Amino acid sequence: MMRLDWFSDRINPVVLRESRQLVRSRFAVGIMMLFLAIMVVVSGLYVVSMNQNAGRSFTHGQELFGILSAVMSLAMILFVPAHTALPLLLQRNTSGMDLLLISTIRPRAIIWGKMAAAFWMTILLLSVSMPFMLFTVLLRGIGLFEVLASMATTVAFVMVATAGFLVLVNLPFSRVMLWLMSVGYIMQLFIFPTVLSSILLLGRRGGVPTEYYITMASLVAISLPILTSLAIALVSPAVSNRALGPRVTITVCWLVSGIVCLILKNDASEAWLVLSMIGASIAMLVSASEPSVPSQRVRRSIPRNPLLRLPAFPFFSGPLSGWTWCLLIGFVTFLACHSTASSIYSINFFTEFVPFMLYFLAYSLMAAFLRRVTFIRRFCPESMTWLLGGFLIALGCILPFIANFIIDPTSGPDLLWELGNPFAVWDDPEEHQVFATLLCLLLVLLNGRWLVGQLRSFRPPQAVQDAEGAE
Amino acid sequence: MKIKVQQLRKVFGKNTALDGISFSFDSGHIFGFVGPNGAGKTTTMRILSTMMEPDGGDAFIDGVSVVQDPEQVRRHVGFVPDALPEHKDITVSEYLDFFARAYGMRGMRRRQALDNIVEFTGVGNMLDKTLAALSKGMKQRVSVGRALLNDPAVILMDEPAAGLDPRARIELRELLNVLAEQKKAILMSSHILSELTEICHGVIIIEQGRILETGTVAEIKKRLQATLKLAIRPLDRKEEVGRALRQLPKVEGLHEEAGELVVSVDGDEQAGADILTYLVQQGFRLAEFRQESMDLEDIFMSITKGGVQ
Secondary structure (H helix, E strand, O other), X not given: OHHHHHHHHHOOHHHHHHHHHHHHOXXXXXXXXXXXXXHHHHHHHHHHHOOOOOOOOOOHHHHHHHHHHHHHHHHHHHHHHHHHHHHXXXXXXXXXXXXXXXXXXXXXXXXXXXXXXXXXXHHHHHHHHHHHHHHHHHOOOOOHHHHHHHHHHHHHHHHHHHHHHHHHHOOOOOHHHHHHHHHHHHHHHOHHHHHHHXXXXXXXXOOOOHHHHHHHHHHHHHHHHHHHHHHHHHHOOOOOOOOHHXXXXXXXXXHHHHHHHHHHOOHHHHHHHHHHHHHHHHHHHHHOOOOOOOOHHHHOOOOOOHHHHHHHHHHOOOXXXXXXXXXXXHHHHHHHHHHHOOOHXXXXXXXXXXXXXXXXXXXXXXXXXXXXXXXXXXXXXXXXXXXXXXXXXXXXXXXXXXXXXXXXXXXXXXXXXXXXXXXXOOOOHHHHHHHHHHHHHHHHHHOHHHHHHHHHHOOOHHHHHHHHHHO | OEEEEEEEEEEEOOEEEEEEEXXXXXXXXXXXXXXXXXXXXXXXXXXXXXXXXXOXXXXXXXXXXXXXXXXXXXXXXXXXXXXXXXXXXXXXXHHHXXXXXXXXXXXXXXXXXXXXXXXXXXXXXXXXXXXHHOOHHHHHHHHHHHHHOOOOOEEEEEOOOOOOOHHHHHXXXXXXXXXXXXXXXXXXXXXXXXXXXXXXOEEEEEEOOEEEEEEOHHHHHHHHOOOEEEEEEEOOOHHHHHHHHHOOOOEEEEEEEOOEEEEEEOOOHHHHHHHHXXXXXXXXXXEEXXXXXXXXXXXXXXXXXXXXX
16 A cells, blocks of 8 residues: 555656546547447457358458457547547636646646556557457467557557647647647548558568568657657747757757668668758748747746857747757758768759758748738737748749749740749759848848847846846 | 735737736735736736746745746745636546645645645535536635645635625635635735625726726725715705805815715815714704715726726
């Protein structure tokens, strides 16, 4: 009893609450019973419908496993994330999260608690399906390892899906918008288990390829920590340095995956570059929406030592900090891939992504500029600058095409009309690079004072006071 | 323990929610925070409870800044939001236990704290009920209990009496009085002004992000009521009484209201007593002679304009 108390005291309170709610929730118990019933019915029907040559067939276990794993994956990937994340969406207007954040519990404990509860819920559902899965082994056609590997893959996917849902429900959008996005998210979750089952069944004849497991494991290993850190950042109070966790996590994932990919070379390094560049480009748009003046509480964590302040700068919330971090990621990725490229084809491929990223920077800077100095600021808050940036990118892609069509409908796409389109850089990367660089420089000049202001305000509270006093 | 708010400022886009407000009060006092919707009450409460950061100024709980040291402030503050707990699948005991754990309480300390709260709030007979099954009054008790778990010296309550029936309000009032006796500093916002008059030692009246008045009801009354108002109901000869009153130098105004003569007097209670003596000496028979006093509602209506941010 004493040990149980000791354990109970140290367990994350969120895990404890989620577990209690799971046990009490009629919905959860109902889903579990339904899940069990489907398993029984599917297995029963399959066994009844087996032909008389069952004893000689070596594929019954494999076939039944395919059906059961599809049911299991669907049920878990839909139910677990929804059960874990939807309460957060429901609590949005009830101060529930606020009350937690003014206790001594940390945002990471809230998300880790949710994730841990989701994990135990998944294990619980798996334990329900385990006897049926083992039954397929007895029917032959599938090995125990494949059954366990499939279950492990499902658990991994469920956790990624849960982390993704936790990110979604904490996004700073209206409740209606979040509900719509949640429905969309749940619908797209149908695709993953279907694709997963298809791949498993397709690969069965020659056995599941090892690359498949490596790829899946890599995706999970990268996406799970990144999504979890994003969820923690979104749960954190708006006045905290929300950028720190995700940027540190992404940097570590980027670094580790980069080292592995550069060792493997060729396709792997190309995949790393593509993902890094696209990720950094999207992050540039997101950074444009961050508060340009650090709050008092954020300032408290800015290093007092100027030498430490410099490397810390990219890891703080703020447009300039975010863009610096993105450019560092992009620049180092390009340099690493370029210097280890084995062919001229690879070098050209890597070079094409430079203007792509510069365009995203240019549009982010343009969005920030327009939002600050034009009438747009009346209806576009700072936090929505990313949307304006996305809109500008869309305009940059479509408007030149329309202009070209109006001026000369008979001619095909011409370089002049493609300048400014980040998705048309593949044809003439060098020209695009020059144009994107000039555009960036112009926008940096236009945003000059604002950017310098961000640099100057990146000081701990006392240093800011001293600087203001000196002025 | 002292709550001190200094030049607090908060802007949301174009709206200035708080425009440099300042006030202070000590432990053992219940202060009412009064103002129309959108006046800045909830914003102030959220800043004091460290949920929000001000754009300017600061607030101190026992000398600790909510801006510079919010972690320390959280140890001293309990917050009761206007929204009541509504969970369908969590019981009262589990709810309180969860927040006790969230405050890092372990073992005997947690059990002791929970026992104390259950006893204090009187929710002992409904520990196994789910929160959704409770009445509003009981939910409010649970909410207050949750805010008291870490034994805070300061309690912030946002519209605690809203939606409560008379019995629940009286019970809440009793609960607050006990807390004030325990030397807790309580700041509560409310629209029910009569309730605040009975519970609070002082009030802070806010409108459009600015403090209009602060102090005890008596102090504010004294400030606002520069002239003394008397209501006189003569038994007979009303017109003669009126004429006699008009001749007195300190009488500034006189009108008839619901069968009574309402007299504005330039002076204090002494001047009122002199008038009564004069009327009696003149042989007038009076059925009623009383001083008209402003209640919180009168004060509120006279100084606010109903402006919303």
